[in-house]
């Protein structure tokens with residue numbers, strides 16, 4: 001199943017080049033009271049909702065995907081966990097280029113650990129990335145994103161696949177410079193997720209997916225998840241040794257080599273095998 005969110009709080013199933021609206025299925029979510037849970041309620045209840053979603057899709061009139069504004073397929077991730085340097089060639093690229101590393105200590109993921117991106121930086125491909133500091137270098141980073149499906153702590157590598165609801169594409173937009181990652185990777189619009197969530201049963205094993213990113217049609221990043229230093233199961237085991245994972249948490253698995261700058265007016269096109277392609281506009285701060 002390919003789940004998308006679009007327009008004003010609308011839920012859809014993607015089928016070929018069309019979206020089938022299934023927003024009515026959200027009416028089956030249990031009522032909520034304050035304080036709100038710190039997880040995504042749709043992902044948490046996806047198994048129960050699935051028959052209702054499928055029934056709604058059967059009755060929906062197809063709308064062309066090209067005509068809808070896609071949002072992040074996970075609306076309310078409690079946290080966004082990210083791997084800093086998780087492809088060997090990107091590690092080498094970062095170490096070799098002072099315009100990327102800025103004398104920050106660069107270590108492999110086992111030593112560098114993980115970082116968090118703020119949920120308030122999240123957008124979908126229907127919204128533009130906004131460059132707030134045009135005098136600074138802002139880079140694209142394409143990443144496979146695993147969406148956590150259920151709560152877990154200290155998850156073993158062997159059990160990890162059972163904790164994944166599905167996969168999507170992420171752009172970990174990054175200002176290069178000496179500041180903490182929070183100040184460079186969590187600006188508004190700097191976490192782009194889309195175009196939809198492909199459930200694990202449909203995607204299968206994420207261990208050998210090709211990724212590709214172009215800017216204005218020119219190739220920038222091209223790699224395969226088989227070159228991840230820590231694959232998805234290892235990352236889930238690693239992350240869950242620090243954080244209790246919750247339904248809807250997003251796990252950015254790290255970017256491969258080929259990172260580079262974008263400027264207002266650019267069009268980023270990001271594709272991952274068995275997921276799809278998303279196009280994202282880059283703009284300056286509107287004046």
Ligand code: MN
Pocket residue numbers: 082083084141143172252254255
């Ligand atoms: Mn990244």
